Amino acid sequence: MAGEPSFFEIGVADPERGRAFYGALFGWNLEAGPGGDGFTIGTGGLPGGMHGGGENASPYLFFRVDDMDAAMVRVRELGGSVEDIGEGGQEDPDSVARFGRFTLCRDDQGSPFGLHQPPWA
Template sequence: MAGEISFFELGVGDFEAARAFYGSLFGWTFEPGPTEGGGLTIGTPNVPGGVHGGDAGASPYLFFRVDDMKAALERVHELGGTVDDFDAGSDDESVARFGRFTLCHDDQGSPFGLHEPPKNT
């Protein structure tokens, strides 16, 4: 459903330390991410997630589901928001597995993400 939280990403200094911490705290499972050195995917009971290193102290990134990334990004601009020059998961393998992700800011500068899931989900 459009607008629901469909993915989250944790930015940390060391993703292996995050694996130990969040795995112990919540019982989450972790698998290697889609690219070498690109972090880990997180298995939770509800919303899938990811963790990447080199981003110590970052706030969690929340991604909201959209059905059409291009149309959603156009709408962000129309409403006075901005779109970061970022398109995670743009290679074919990542898109097929995880979908498309884009970071944005609303018209007041608050960050959020958009996620277009793979077409088979």
């Protein structure tokens, strides 16, 4: 079903410090992510990820969609915006095969959220 939360992402300045903090706080299992520049987060519930380089980043909640391209069009139709995907507009095929497609958006008031099309969708 589309629309339910399907993934969360935490941006931090230093992923190793974030791993230590959130792992100790919540007992999460954080394993090296694709490309080695962050972590996948095993919570026992909603899956997540952590990336570095986000001095002022905040957590993002991603909502499941069945068709990413159609969902991005609909966000724009409703007055929202969609951020560019990946480097040069290209998604990493290995990451897509493992985790699905992701994109960050803003609603018509500027609030951030994400869209996630799981690999099985």
